[in-house]
Amino acid sequence: MNAMLETPELPAVFDGVKLAAVAAVLYVIVRCLNLKSPTAPPDLYFQDSGLSRFLLKSCPLLTKEYIPPLIWGKSGHIQTALYGKMGRVRSPHPYGHRKFITMSDGATSTFDLFEPLAEHCVGDDITMVICPGIANHSEKQYIRTFVDYAQKNGYRCAVLNHLGALPNIELTSPRMFTYGCTWEFGAMVNYIKKTYPQTQLVVVGFSLGGNIVCKYLGETQANQEKVLCCVSVCQGYSALRAQETFMQWDQCRRFYNFLMADNMKKIILSHRQALFGDHVKKPQSLEDTDLSRLYTATSLMQIDDNVMRKFHGYSSLKEYYEEESCMRYLHRIYVPLMLVNAADDPLVHESLLTIPKSLSVLDVEEHDHSAIFVPTGEDTRVASLHGAAHGLQGQAIKELRVLQPEVHVAWRRESRRAPQGACPSGTGTERFQTPGLLPGSSTCILCVDAGSSTFCVPCGGKHWPISPNCCSNQARF
Template sequence: MADVIDSYQKVFSLIGEGSKSVLYGEFHLEQWRTAGITVSSWTEWIIFLLELKPTLGTMATQDSVYSDYTIVAPEMPAMFDGMKLAAVATVLYVIVRCLNLKSPTAAPDITYQDTPLNRFLLKSCPILTKEYIPPLLWGKSGHLQTALYGKMGRVSSPHPIGLRKYLPMQDGATATFDLFEPMGDHRTGDDVTMVICPGIGNHSEKHYIRTFVGHSQKEGYRCAVLNHLGALPNIELTSPRMFTYGCTWEFASMVGYIKKTFPHTHLIVVGFSLGGNIVCKFLGENRTNQERVLCCVSVCQGYSALRAQETFLQWDQCRRFYNFLMADNMKKIILSHRGSLFGSATKMEDSDLSRLYTATSLMQIDETIMRKFHGHNSLKEYYEKESCVHYIHNVDVPLLLVNSADDPLVHGSLLTIPRTLAEKKQNVIFALTLHGGHLGFFEGAVLVPQPLTWMDKVIVGYANAMCQWEKQKPPCQKSGNLSTPCPEEKAA
């Protein structure tokens, strides 16, 4: 104790005889050391100051000269500014990591075979080989890209005016699609129609669909957009069935209508997310489905539901949370058609409805409800038969498959499917972007994204290139021409 008191006496001698108070933080560390006080760290310095008040009481009992001294604790010592700075730095570090700000921008990773057609397409659609630059502050986060798409869809989305068509199906269901006419002639002078299949539970009124349709109309394309069975809130089901992961019946009905109504039109097939699975499966199911089809574009699909279901139960990239959100949305769609799906004349039972209420994942809903629409005996059978992975190798028309590496819904292991396909088949190009999330692909300078996304530009750019390629071919080589052989084939 004598050594401690001696140290504090030196402190008071530095303050001065006229001073009757000692302030915490009055002197810097170096000044304490000048007084002969050994303090090796800021922590020891804080302890030294905190012990000053009780020690002063002991000193006053020994020498009355110290009885008039008091301890005054003003604002935090200067050293706490460093702590504040450290806290700010920590927050900034977390922001940088969460927003992935250190990730570089890059051109898509393209997998393809070196053929005249592929070289022409990549040259005529340069956006595929140029750097994709997302908005600076948040665009490198796949979660924020996905969230913005999910909640807002697009920025300043247009309102294209279309005509709704109703198509009766053999099982009593009624398929609907919206038809949008082009705003001008196509650059090739040809009649070209985009046949579009939206994502899970989506329809023509979704913002991202409206934005894409508006852009396509301006480029001279007619657009036909399928409304998934049961997705439109104001359209009642006419049979105890709704859309599933890979049912192509409604899409096939829409394509058949377009081919019959516009006998000279060429088709560009486009699918988003779940819609990408449906269109690729449709084209691969029967070779006649590829007639008059110039090309197909699939964006952000998962290719195999069986392999994807395992990843959807993992917390990696918050995938389990997204699974819960999508399951909740599916429950709302199903329950909105409760009367049609769970009526007395349906195959659904009250126990199915009870299990639906407690479901927290898409797999539980698929097991309880979805697989039964087509009589599948098990969830595995349902996923196997509804996934395009077993059909896509039969697609012979030019096929562009687009995915994003930071898509929180599509696990990286699923991307070996399109990459392997592009390595084996000459008609396939696989484009993998570094950023974009799930159906996001926003572009912009810093904060506010542009109305048109990279995805919209790529699809239309690829379609334009394909139309130009088709225009310069002789009639016997036109896409979908299965009946008119070329002269050399006749001679053979």
């Protein structure tokens, strides 16, 4: 009887199947969480100058290895999901005052003003003017966290609320924020300059906000008055170049595109009457807007083409993206500029990072500006889609001594160094156009020696001859 009740032993092959299944699950977990991804200090791209050396010495965090949270911290997608949906544990709620500005076209722009909670380390009056990401505002958790940290370190903060983004503020004209419209941000900056004539400005932009602040500074040199420096976090620099990559599925970019498009549709439709109502006196370009196409849109490009470009009368999506991208304005920024991007950013394709790379290695002797590009190592993105105050960015507020008076001394003009070693075959004499960055000029490829590796980037040289050593300046890090 006992022999009949005994369970027959399974063949050994079943043990092998179970082991294979467990191994497969572990492999998927390791790949999804990027647990094998190494940690490393950020790569830095910059021209060797007195200002650059001063910044790196004063902000050692820029050269330190970033250690993300254990288990989930190496996956940008999981960070995005956790931070975007669950939020930050005990997120701060800084207290501020909401300001209203009536624009010339009848639109009502709003921004929130937060006073400092401590004295700044150098005793100066410094205001951070902050532009959030797409469809974001001062009530978003990453902005609240950033503002709280800045206040405690002696900064006044002014945070723009993108036109139409606040759910409880109605539109007063048939216009919303767009990818590169600087009107509202400029109005906020002018208010700060007028109200606090003694203050100096630090300009900060996240994602789409990074595009807006860089475009604003480059539009006219007058916009750079009283500006100590600018920090751009996780922006894409060129919507035209990003257009094609946004429809690709690698890094789940197409999925994120769908999610952002869905959010934009909700915002636009919540202002349906103010934008498209029969009683509204709207521009001719909005008259032919087909709302059925908006309902069925699955990408930002479809929404931009059907609605967003028409707010400013652009005749095509190409024209809209060209005119509203900051790429063509970057070389006109003369204040110290820090451009921060995550290497694993699912929204900003790596091909777009050639833009800040090329800008950061422009010779300061030929181009009177100083830029540093900080592409943080893989898996350090903390939800730029829904926003996150990067650990790098937050700590940099505390350590960044670029705000001290010494920054205003003229930085040294370094002698240009000849490239060490020839460029890889076929690249040394290649010549191409960089639309927008240096309009009307040709650039050649610069072979950059980065210590253990060599790679080529546009050098931005406008007058150098074509030769294997076409760019005589050399960046070493």
